[in-house]
Amino acid sequence: MMQVGSLGAAGLTEMALMLQPPGKGDNTRLQYALAGYAAYVSAGTREEMRKTAIAAWLKALKVTLQPENKTFLIEQLQLFGDKSIVPALKPYLLNARYCDPVIRVLTSIGGSEVLMAFEAALGKAKGACEISLVKALGDLRYLAAEGTIIAKAKSDDPVLRRAALFALANIASEDSKQIMEAAVDRVGYGYDKTGATAAYMLYVANLGHNWPTTPAMTAATNILRKCKADSLVHLRIAALKIVTDLLLDDDATGTLIMAVDNKDEEYRAAALVLAIKHMNAANAERWIQKAERADGRKKAAIITMLANSKQRAAISLFTKALKESDPQVRTAAVNAAGQLQSIEMLSPLLAMMNTADSATTKSIGDILLNIRSIEVPGRIAVAMQDAPPFAQLTLLAVLAQKQATGQEKQIRQLLNSPDPAVVQAAKSTLTAIGR
Amino acid sequence: MEQKKNQSRRSFLRNSLGTVAAFTIVPRHVLGRGYLAPSDQLTKGVIGTGQMGKGHFGYGGTRVVAICDVDKLHLQEAKALLGDGVKTFDDYRELIQLPEVDIVHIATPPHWHGTIAIEAARAGKDIWCEKPMTRTIGEGKRVIEAVQQYGRMFRLNTWFRFTDNFYGMNTPVQPIKKLVSARLLGWPLTVTLSRHTGFDWKQHWIGKTNLPVTPVPPELNYDRWLGPAPYKPYHPHRVHQHFRGYWDYDGGGLGDMGQHYLDPVQYILGKDSTSPVSLEIEAPQQHPDAVGVWSRITYTYSDGCRIILDGDGRDENAAFIAGPSGKLYPGFRSDIPDLEKKLAAYPDPPPQVTDFIAAVRDRQRFALNEENGHRSCTLVNMGKIALQLGRSLSFDPEKQLFLQDEGANRLIDPPARASWS
Numbered sequence: 001m002m003q004v005g006s007l008g009a010a011g012l013t014e015m016a017l018m019l020q021p022p023g024k025g026d027n028t029r030l031q032y033a034l035a036g037y038a039a040y041v042s043a044g045t046r047e048e049m050r051k052t053a054i055a056a057w058l059k060a061l062k063v064t065l066q067p068e069n070k071t072f073l074i075e076q077l078q079l080f081g082d083k084s085i086v087p088a089l090k091p092y093l094l095n096a097r098y099c100d101p102v103i104r105v106l107t108s109i110g111g112s113e114v115l116m117a118f119e120a121a122l123g124k125a126k127g128a129c130e131i132s133l134v135k136a137l138g139d140l141r142y143l144a145a146e147g148t149i150i151a152k153a154k155s156d157d158p159v160l161r162r163a164a165l166f167a168l169a170n171i172a173s174e175d176s177k178q179i180m181e182a183a184v185d186r187v188g189y190g191y192d193k194t195g196a197t198a199a200y201m202l203y204v205a206n207l208g209h210n211w212p213t214t215p216a217m218t219a220a221t222n223i224l225r226k227c228k229a230d231s232l233v234h235l236r237i238a239a240l241k242i243v244t245d246l247l248l249d250d251d252a253t254g255t256l257i258m259a260v261d262n263k264d265e266e267y268r269a270a271a272l273v274l275a276i277k278h279m280n281a282a283n284a285e286r287w288i289q290k291a292e293r294a295d296g297r298k299k300a301a302i303i304t305m306l307a308n309s310k311q312r313a314a315i316s317l318f319t320k321a322l323k324e325s326d327p328q329v330r331t332a333a334v335n336a337a338g339q340l341q342s343i344e345m346l347s348p349l350l351a352m353m354n355t356a357d358s359a360t361t362k363s364i365g366d367i368l369l370n371i372r373s374i375e376v377p378g379r380i381a382v383a384m385q386d387a388p389p390f391a392q393l394t395l396l397a398v399l400a401q402k403q404a405t406g407q408e409k410q411i412r413q414l415l416n417s418p419d420p421a422v423v424q425a426a427k428s429t430l431t432a433i434g435r
Numbered sequence: 436m437e438q439k440k441n442q443s444r445r446s447f448l449r450n451s452l453g454t455v456a457a458f459t460i461v462p463r464h465v466l467g468r469g470y471l472a473p474s475d476q477l478t479k480g481v482i483g484t485g486q487m488g489k490g491h492f493g494y495g496g497t498r499v500v501a502i503c504d505v506d507k508l509h510l511q512e513a514k515a516l517l518g519d520g521v522k523t524f525d526d527y528r529e530l531i532q533l534p535e536v537d538i539v540h541i542a543t544p545p546h547w548h549g550t551i552a553i554e555a556a557r558a559g560k561d562i563w564c565e566k567p568m569t570r571t572i573g574e575g576k577r578v579i580e581a582v583q584q585y586g587r588m589f590r591l592n593t594w595f596r597f598t599d600n601f602y603g604m605n606t607p608v609q610p611i612k613k614l615v616s617a618r619l620l621g622w623p624l625t626v627t628l629s630r631h632t633g634f635d636w637k638q639h640w641i642g643k644t645n646l647p648v649t650p651v652p653p654e655l656n657y658d659r660w661l662g663p664a665p666y667k668p669y670h671p672h673r674v675h676q677h678f679r680g681y682w683d684y685d686g687g688g689l690g691d692m693g694q695h696y697l698d699p700v701q702y703i704l705g706k707d708s709t710s711p712v713s714l715e716i717e718a719p720q721q722h723p724d725a726v727g728v729w730s731r732i733t734y735t736y737s738d739g740c741r742i743i744l745d746g747d748g749r750d751e752n753a754a755f756i757a758g759p760s761g762k763l764y765p766g767f768r769s770d771i772p773d774l775e776k777k778l779a780a781y782p783d784p785p786p787q788v789t790d791f792i793a794a795v796r797d798r799q800r801f802a803l804n805e806e807n808g809h810r811s812c813t814l815v816n817m818g819k820i821a822l823q824l825g826r827s828l829s830f831d832p833e834k835q836l837f838l839q840d841e842g843a844n845r846l847i848d849p850p851a852r853a854s855w856s
Contacts, residue, residue, distance in 0.1 A: 026645045028722070039825055039826075044840055044841055079824075100665070100852055100854065104850040108850060132852075163853060241583070266586060339785065369783040403777075
């Protein structure tokens, strides 16, 4: 690269001008050299070389007429161009062939020079250039262009309308409220190619980053009120997230505790996912109380959420839940013991095996393999002496997998079992542990 | 790569045809949210019906009701396989709009993955996405945002962290995870992915330079095939079955196999919610358009753990995992005596949700989801950026930005082409 750099600006320009039109020669070596140098000078520590390269590139760009090679040179500027290239690239903003790569380069650079160039060009741009400029101004969140973009959002061209609605969503000014609401109302909060609903949801979420947050809260609450249809549950979920993101943890938890009483399972599940973000000791206690009042599927879901968020304060809830009549709740509690690697739940889990069905016994066996404690083999060995045969088989398998050599004596005691399957399993376990 | 890769294409398609004929499906939307059809099948719309898409028609628990492709020939072939009952589209947004589609399955080239995943989430669909998850780090962040904003279930389709033998290691990932979690190899660890440890980097996925401008075939909507990617004149080597060789659409063998190999390693090392702090490369300079070969990429995490991608198999004696207390080789061979016996005393890795249909039904997060999938895809995308720039890089895993390198940061989320739609 130093060799290429030693050519200086004039040499680099000359090299760039050696690019041949497609089909007239092989540009591969030149492309390697030019792009390699562009990448080289884009490192933060090569500012002088970068300036030289910019000067060389802009000169070559002016002279080169061949479209593919011109585009190639523009695209390399994506890596190392800076605000000094804006005047030279500005004329291409209205050129259908070049506006897309130029807008992408300038968007990467950003800054006031770029924004003003985009805004000026937008007044005259048509077709693809207009769409690209609107998108770029939105991506750069240029508030001064909002009025112009609002006008574009009324276009009959659905592609332009889509670009404008998303740009306004990114800018997120209250002045866009009317047009954004009109667009989403027109499609009834449904999905359409102009993305009116998605743009509106993004708009409301971005409004929440502004101060005051009241407009975002009002809009999100309205979404919750208006989007009652089953098919719009994803919008209710998105609105619930916006609302709870705006609230303090305690208030958000209160809202989410109410949300788990919703009739829609997806909505309830989403509320429990959101709850984890707002978890603290006090809120964990509120969820524990909620679980104690709940039953069935809902209780199981809250237990799973508390386990996923590693709430050890909920271990007494989980332990009590092992005795519930609802199998969903019991299963959730067993899995929670595994999630928390709960040594506290070891005794109740082992006791549960005395009455559990085969599937639950198997699940407990899997959980016993998950729990990290040196106490586990010893506790299993004691518990299995009085367990029913199916549980003994499971526990022997766990001891075999854990290579519980210290439990040989207790394993040998099961060689006296009246159940031949248990005797066989005890023999296999002794073999597995090398005894 | 398909999950059911040991199944022949012919038997796979035969099964899928049988599936179509055998069931009358009631889509979930008819029964209301939160309910499954009596057959317990979910309805699926597949976007991208080339080789990859067609290979994914027949998963158990799902039924394809709609397909989309920008190549009319692909669409015709796919429809012939699925029968007249399936709806066909050349614009993915029309498929996404269908109320009868529960899951959108994205089997397009990677430069489309992010855009379609975000759009599907916004339309309230659950998402099954082929790897690599996204072409850029920025797209990955936006996919996470959209999936979580709308409460969607997301599955990234590589599976070695929970099933099947992990390529040439000839053992599933779970016992390796257990070994690493037990710290029997010590810490920090170095993982080497090379042909000597069982991982082929498919360096044949390289692009061509000096492509002549070629007329676009009538069956292909090339502008829509490019979509968010920069416009480049058409050439058949850019598209079907060859696109991996071009930076605008993927990243060669690293793009193709990277997430298959790196995702389980990320899981094994317990790095699902972080990224490396640096990466070093050894590679010849890359062409700006066509992906080339590379020799070595080394990722280093903040705790000193390293992942080495040995592209040319330089180190014949490398262990798959090497730590201060021991090494692990393919086939679970180790220099630690009685390893399996010692390992038995340690707990198994925590269980994972590995049935996507159950994940959708119960609204439980899938084992390989938008967040850990984004992190393992970030490994791929960091490597691609370093190769394109020809230099080693430092990275902030929290902000997900390169340190003091403006050029590299401009490749994290390069602006997309706007006018394709």
